[in-house]
Amino acid sequence: MLVYFLRRLALTVPTFIALMFVTFAAIRLVPGDPVEVRVGEHGISPERLAYFRHQLGLDLPVWQQFLDYCWRLLHGDFGVSLSTQTKVLTEFFTLFPATVELSLCAMLFAIAVGVPAGAVAAVKRGSVFDQGLMTISLFGYSMPIFWWGLLLIMFVSVKLEWLPVSGRIDLINYYFDQPTGFMLIDTLLSGESGAFLDAVRHLILPAIVLGTVPLGVIARMTRSSMLEVLSEDYVRTARAKGLSPFRVIGVHALRNALLPVVTVIGLSVSSLLAGAVLTETIFSWPGVGHWLIESISRRDYPALQGGVMLVSTVVIGVNLVVDLVYGAINPRIRHGR
């Protein structure tokens, strides 16, 4: 197991090197630099332009800028945001809990709905439920997040007035310290009555929107995996032993069918973070997704480079854990067979 872990860990090194290069190069391929992008019709004198470019090290050869960036990164220095003059690491960890909270709730929603729905669809293969579910999951999988989010806001929040439009908490009625950055935890710590419930109300729509794509994937994956497992000999044996249908499906079939679903969940982390960029913008959710978009428009090189590296680290980390978990529960993977 240790060898497997080390092998997987070693594989992340080239990924990180490639990431360092790509994040560095990509933002520089976008026209306009951090100094010029903030200049409006007033323009900027060549002297001031040169002064600020020098201050930011943009007058150095690109290879030297890249080496400086790698050197600082290796020392854990992600730099300072050019627009806010705050450490990138500080900005990231201020915003990251909101993204994690939203992503976890979205994933929870996707699993809680997707796994049972997929399992039932497999058991009732060919039924109206099965066909309906597969159509809906395909619809969910191909749904444009932006459109879906706005539709829910307009219908559920504006027309029915059931849930708040956006944000994480009712800003008029609640104000408290947020030591953890996780609103659900902070509302409980605050002791303010009704705050937790209000935070939940704010989470529902963004979690549904963000969870819709993984929900579609998980439901379909569970269904096909279940179909495969249900035709296995041991399931037939279990049935023949006279076990109740619940035990056959719930214990013998579903547990085995969930193996590939675990992998899908791991892979969904990256799509969740990608979806978070849009979801956070629509729902004014103060997470890293919206922050990264802003960093691009401001050509905030350190914020963007640091942010992408940190988000990628999380994705790689989660996938590594998933691989290890998978390896642990499936020895064939661990032994490279």
Next chain:
Amino acid sequence: MKSLVLASLGLAALLAGMPAATAKTLVYCSEGSPENFTPALNTTGTTFDAARPVYDRLTEFKRGTTEVIPGLAESWDIADGGKTITFHLRKGVKFHGVKDFTPTRDFNADDVLFSINRQWKEDNPYFKVSGGKYDYFNDMDMPASIDSVTKTDDYTVVLKLKEPNTPILANFAMDFMAIGSAEYADFLLKKGTPEQFDQTPVGTGPFYFVAYQKDSVIRFKKNPDHNFGEKALVDDLVFAITPDATARYAKLKAGECHVNGYPRLADVPEMEKDATLKVVHQPGLNIAYWAFNMTKPPFDKLEVRQALSMAIDRDAIIKDVYLGAGDKAKTLIPPTMWSYDDKIADYAYDPEKAKALLAKAGVNTPLDIDLWYQPVQRPYNPNGKRIGEMMQADLAKIGVNAKLVTFEWGEYRKRLENAEDNTGQMGWTGDNGDPDNFFFLLGCPDGKPGANNIPKWCNAEFNDLLAKARSISDQAERAKLYARMQEIEHDEQPELLLAHSIVYEATRANVEGYKQSPLGTHAFQGVDVK
């Protein structure tokens, strides 16, 4: 399944309950997070709006207008032909306190000197703090204009200028001239955290800063000690940061915020029908124009410039590209600005006359020209490319083949300023509400390469009047000079003035006292929620 649906509905109904509010709170749906809270360091309206509640300035714009009124300076004297301005400061003005700083003295001249010197003097310990980019201080030519700033006593500051420049009084009402606390600055310097000055603002304004969570919320509370100008009428001011325009509208509709400063144009008709909302609009302090490079033939000929101007159907552009949210422009300044001359006759759309003028100028058609279009959306130009295409089609009708050209925005601006184009779209957004801030664009000093006079037009009479208007302080006298300048500009037609965009804002119907600013800023003193 049915029970699941019912349970969901029941839960939703249960969750829909809202606790009751206590203190009076005004929520502004802002469009983004500020870079920090020191306006001098930044150029975005988002940051200016976020810092404005906290700070006062020496002079102020009367809310909803561009009229300059006393602020922290209760009066001023202009002497020496407009080269010396003496500010008499207000007494008994208190700075806010924050968590680890309690002011020990009232506002005085040291705070004014600090706020100017931070942006001006490289030896000021704060000059390089937080990146030290004082774009506006430089853009408004403050280093080139100011000779010295001194205090004669704690409540008198003397500003000496290199040249007469009365419009500079309006600069002191701009956000970059917000007055911060020198005592707070010293305190932070000793503490070793000078950058906190820009993150946790301390000012004298109608609201004091409480908290900021990036991309989420900015909180302010009413400053009960604010003893001049308009007062805060609500207890709490909350900026709910809502980047998406549709979400801002939804929040306004749902009553989650009271003011939406930047509605989408497409939503305006629906907003106007909604009895729970109020929509206000006015022409923005801006201008979009199509400049003719007068250093290159045939644009040096007046008839050619007039012909090209008459070939463009601006009404169609305003209808299709501005979606009606634009006023056809006939002078550089918008109609809301003092000295606007409504008597100026506009160049009417007349392709036949345009053809005749081209023939009169001895220009053979087809004539090939380049038409540079703006690559980015600007407040005055919603879609440079689309406008360019419509102009191209109009020009074809008089035998002019316009090739559409553009570059990345920084490059585009630089090349235009260096007169590499032969015709190009450009525009301007006013900074301080003074006509000088528009007319300088056509002054001779800005006609040199790399400067803002895009047509590179230099008219001696226009230029003399521009300088003369800077040296006198009487507004009526200045207005006469600007009126004459508008006539000259019209007669010479160095550029076709396209449009002033119309700016919309929306509030809940129960918001009282909110005034739209021609400067595009958002201020909340004097605003109440009923």
